Amino acid sequence: MASSIDLPCSAMAILTTCKRARRPARTRGLAWVWPVASALLLLRHSPEPSAIAGFLLQPGSSRRALLSAAALLSQPLAKDTASASPAEVCDxxxxxxxxxxxxxxxxxxxxxxxxxxxxxxxxxxxxxxxxxxxxxxxxxxxxxxxxxxxxxxxxxxxxxxxxxxxxxxxxxxxxxxxxxxxxxxxxxxxxxxxxxxxxxxxxxxxxxxxxxxxxxxxxxxxxxxxxxxxxxxxxxxxxxxxxxxxxxxxxxxxxxxxxxxxxxxxxxxxxxxxxxxxxxxxxxxxxxxxxxxxxx
Known part of the structure; x- marks a missing residue:
């Protein structure tokens, strides 16, 4: 599992794609990077979709980019959570x-x-x-x-x-x-x-x-x-x-x-x-x- 300041490979791919897509406008490109990075870090701590719903709807965020990030990260997050707290065989x-x-x-x-x-x-x-x-x-x-x-x-x-x-x-x-x-x-x-x-x-x-x-x-x-x-x-x-x-x-x-x-x-x-x-x-x-x- 990544440390609290590391981003998983899928997250890095999203950030790289965002920067390349908006390379002619560097300032506006950075505006895409920080909302995505913030959402990813929030997801690392709170994988439940309801926990990030308010963040996704904030004015000025790119909903499309954030939702793509959430979709890509949902499967790894589920695995991490399961490995941290495995279900009991005999509850x-x-x-x-x-x-x-x-x-x-x-x-x-x-x-x-x-x-x-x-x-x-x-x-x-x-x-x-x-x-x-x-x-x-x-x-x-x-x-x-x-x-x-x-x-x-x-x-x-x-x-x-x-x-x-x-x-x-x-x-x-x-x-x-x-x-x-x-x-x-x-x-x-x-x-x-x-x-x-x-x-x-x-x-x-x-x-x-x-x-x-x-x-x-x-x-x-x-x-x-x-x-x-x-x-x-x-x-x-x-x-x-x-x-x-x-x-x-x-x-x-x-x-x-x-x-x-x-x-x-x-x-x-x-x-x-x-x-x-x-x-x-x-x-x-x-x-x-x-x-x-x-x-x-």
Missing amino acids: DSCLSKIFGNFANPNSQEERDIFFSFSEESITYAYGTITPKSVRSVLKRLEFEPSDVFTDLGSGIGNVALQVYANTPMQRVRGIEFVKERHNDAMRHAEEFRRTHQVSKDKEILLVNGDVCKEDWSDSTIVFSSSMCFDDRAMECLRRLCEENSKLKYLVTSRELPPTTLRSLGVLESLETSWSTRSDVTYWVYTNLPDVKLRNA
Whole structure:
């Protein structure tokens, strides 16, 4: 994409044509150049036709030249916009069809269990972050296709599947301890594969296991809705992330115990199934010196 002061090739062709056509009258020729250039720059920032309608109708502008410029640029602009904000493969409607209303499944029951004092109940209580908040988290992270995303405590697989479907990351993993939830995650992933096409270079790995015992050392981005983790699991999370020299981000809903990982700050006002308000905080850490969070 051209920078803010560069004009695309089609624009340069229009300007050159205008100047040649009116070469005998240089002053009047320049009067053609500036309206066209202004319209093109406006189009670079606002590709919607309605946004430039007023400009095209201004007295003294050449409507014919400006409309020609707009016609030539309309196709490249549509491509640029699409590449900057690609449509999601699996949007809210898709996720809802696969997972149902997973944001609030027996939400009051979940909160009652979570706030009970039984460590065993807390460990097995189910809670998840909503698709909207997953998007909010991903917008703050810098990632590439080569990054490996792992969701620790992946539950029914909704976060892992959302990342697999809607980001360029080619390897996505989910590790879930409870067999029933893992089976649900496998079923959801299979349902997605039956109805959607995803690049063969991408893979989603769903593992039924203990986050302290499974190998996820290739991960560059680790996510965990860890509020239900006991102290043993949190200590494993800290230690294994500290040992991972490639770790770009650890995003966790429970603050780590004292750690050598560098804190990048917190992500606030996120929605989850265990809170009735958008008031949940996730902590973000890294093991690399030059990694940062993107601006909100």
